[in-house]
Every structure is written in structure tokens, then in C-alpha cells.
Amino acid sequence: MDDAPDGSVHPLVRLAQRFTIDWLDRADSAVPPQIMTPDYQVHIGGIDLDGLEAYAPATLGQLTQFPGLLLTVHDLVTTGDRLAIHFSEHGASARHELRTATWNGVALFRWDGERLTENWTQEDYAARRRQLADGRPDVVGSPMVAPWTVRPAGPDPAAEDVVRRWLTGAAPGVDGVRWDDGRDGPLIGPDSAEVAEIFSAGDQVAFAATQSGRLRGDASDAEGIPIPDDPVRLGLAGLVSVAGGAVTGGVVISDRLGLMRSLSRR
Numbered sequence: 001m002d003d004a005p006d007g008s009v010h011p012l013v014r015l016a017q018r019f020t021i022d023w024l025d026r027a028d029s030a031v032p033p034q035i036m037t038p039d040y041q042v043h044i045g046g047i048d049l050d051g052l053e054a055y056a057p058a059t060l061g062q063l064t065q066f067p068g069l070l071l072t073v074h075d076l077v078t079t080g081d082r083l084a085i086h087f088s089e090h091g092a093s094a095r096h097e098l099r100t101a102t103w104n105g106v107a108l109f110r111w112d113g114e115r116l117t118e119n120w121t122q123e124d125y126a127a128r129r130r131q132l133a134d135g136r137p138d139v140v141g142s143p144m145v146a147p148w149t150v151r152p153a154g155p156d157p158a159a160e161d162v163v164r165r166w167l168t169g170a171a172p173g174v175d176g177v178r179w180d181d182g183r184d185g186p187l188i189g190p191d192s193a194e195v196a197e198i199f200s201a202g203d204q205v206a207f208a209a210t211q212s213g214r215l216r217g218d219a220s221d222a223e224g225i226p227i228p229d230d231p232v233r234l235g236l237a238g239l240v241s242v243a244g245g246a247v248t249g250g251v252v253i254s255d256r257l258g259l260m261r262s263l264s265r266r
Contacts (some may be wrong), residue, residue, distance in 0.1 A: 003161075009148050012083050012111055013076070017148050018072045019109075019116070020087070025027035027063040032056045036116045043196065043208065044121040045091070046235055048257045061172050072140055073147040074104075075239055075251075077201035080152035084199075086239045086251050087122070093132055097163035101131035102140045104181065106237040108197050108206050108255045120182035120197045120208035122237035126256035127181040138181060146238030149245045159242035160198055162207045166247045167236075169213075173247025177240060180254055187254060188213040188234055200242075208237045225260055234259050 009017065015035050023031040031051055032040075042049040049055040063069055067089035076085050090102035102259030105123035109116050131137050165171035169190045179186060190213040198207040211234050215227050235258065 010078065010080065011191075012078055012080060012154060013148055013150055015107065015111060015116055016076065016078075016085060020073060020085075024059075024069065024071050024089070025070075027060065027067075027254055028184060029056065029060060030053055034115075036113065040116060041118040042121070043119070044257050045070065045123070045125065045193065055084065062115070065093055065095055066091070073144050074141050075144055075204075076147040076150050077204045077206060077239065078150060078152050079155060079199055079201050081110070083111075084201075084207075084239050085109075085147075089138070096132045099132050099135050100137040101128045102138045103128040103131075104141070104251065104253055106206070106239050106249065108199075108208055109240075110197075120237060122166060122208070122235060122253040122255055124180045124253050126260065130181075141155045148170070153204075156200040156203060156242070159200045159203060159205050162242050162245065163207055163240060164193070164195060164199065166240075167195065167207070167209050167211060171246060173240075173242075176249040177203055177238075177247060178251045180252070180256060185218075186211075186216070186252070187256065187259070188215050189234060195205050203243060204239060206237075206239045208235075210235050225263055228263060232259060232263070 018035050022028050036052055038052050040052045040055055042055045067087055074086045085107050087120055088102050088104045092098040092100045103124045105121060107121040108148050110118040135161050162171050187212055190211040193209050193211045195209045212231050215232055235255035236252055238252035240247050
């Protein structure tokens with residue numbers, strides 16, 4: 001669905017540009033109704049926000065906490081119908097004596113041909129909490145050189161199948177993937193995965209899913225999470241590359257903070 005003339009910005013990419021710059025960077029509350037439908041759905045960190053009236057005030061609260069927040073795009077892909085961004089947000093928290101933090105996220109979007117209709121996002125709020133506590137911000141990663149000139153790429157259903165199997169531990173490809181703020185591997189050994197959204201643009205596959213499985217011992221040690229006797233569920237969003245029937249690189253962001261909180265309530 002490449003309906004933009006040569007040299008112009010694709011209309012879905014233009015919405016992503018306005019989302020990042022006009023809405024999140026500028027905190028302009030007039031923007032959401034212009035780029036999102038009234039029934040805009042957001043799924044983030046195990047929370048579902050139903051409609052623009054629920055989403056916009058919740059996000060403005062976050063933007064108020066981080067006045068002057070900036071978003072850096074590290075990767076962007078689109079099919080023309082769907083779009084995904086790997087990004088980092090960075091800024092100073094007014095609730096933490098203006099301590100600074102940078103944290104990664106992956107967001108997937110759908111649209112109706114005019115405005116955004118649905119979004120799946122995971123952000124590494126555990127990394128943000130760590131930085132605001134110790135006062136040592138992580139380095140902002142390198143930006144994508146020209147995200148707003150990305151053209152739509154065709155789907156690869158075989159690559160999507162690889163990622164579906166990979167999410168259940170049935171396909172190779174862990175070493176080349178960056179997990180959250182730089183962990184060596186996933187938090188859990190998955191037994192199953194519920195995929196809420198997945199699409200491919202060339203050899204890159206974007207997904208939002210929930211894995212179920214046992215918490216890995218080394219991940220538990222690194223995160224300071226006690227290992228429960230029963231399986232856990234963990235929300236994920238990723239943008240990964242596939243080659244030769246394996247996941248070969250990319251990034252996955254997991255809802256570590258949500259998992260920590262759920263385990264602490266047991």
C-alpha cells in the first residue's frame with residue numbers, strides 16, 4: 001500500500017512522525033484527535049486503554065512528569081497498512097529531583113487509512129526505575145538516519161512463522177537479539193506464547209505477545225526476582241530480523257516491571 005509519490009513521506013509514516021514529534025516531544029494535547037480515531041485502542045504493559053478519552057490524559061500525565069521528554073527513533077518499518085518503531089524515550093523526571101533516564105520501547109500501530117486506530121507497546125519501565133533510583137542514566141542509542149523516508153515493504157509469512165515458533169522456544173535465534181536494557185537473553189524459558197499482533201516488512205518482523213513459562217535462574221539473579229514454583233506470564237514486544245529460518249537480530253522489550261510487581265504480590 002505505497003500510495004505516496006516518490007520523494008514524499010508515506011501517510012502512515014507521517015502519522016508516526018506526528019505521533020513522536022508533535023504529540024510526545026511537544027506534548028501538544030491538540031494532536032491526538034488529529035492523528036487518532038476516537039476509539040483508539042492502546043495495549044501497554046498489561047493495561048488496555050479503551051478510547052482516546054482514556055489514552056490521552058494518561059499519556060499527558062507521563063509527559064508532565066518528564067517535561068521536555070524526547071523520543072529517538074532507532075528503527076522503523078511499515079507495510080503501508082501497519083507500522084512498528086523501535087525507540088527510546090529520554091528526559092528528566094519532575095518527581096525525582098530532575099534525575100534523568102533513557103528507556104527503550106517497541107510500538108506497533110494499525111490505521112484506517114487516515115488515522116491511527118490501535119497500538120501495542122512495551123517500554124522498559126524497569127530500566128527507567130533503576131536509573132531514576134541510582135541517578136545514572138543509560139546512554140541514548142544511535143538514531144535511525146532517516147526514519148520518515150521509509151517506504152513500505154512486502155510481507156514474508158515464512159518469517160512470521162519463524163518468529164511465532166521462536167517465541168515458544170521452538171526456533172533458533174537468541175544471541176543476536178538485544179533484550180531490554182542489554183540482558184544476554186530472555187527472562188523465561190517459554191512453553192507457549194499468545195501473539196496479539198504480528199506482521200512482517202521484508203525480513204523484519206514486528207510482534208506483540210505474551211509468553212508463558214518458567215523464570216530462568218540466571219535472569220532471576222540479574223533482576224533480583226524470586227523464582228516461583230509455577231509458570232509466569234510476560235508481555236513482550238519486538239522488532240527482529242529473520243534469515244535462514246532463524247531470528248538473527250533485533251530488539252525485544254519485556255514488561256519486567258509488571259512481572260516484578262505481580263510476583264511481589266504473591
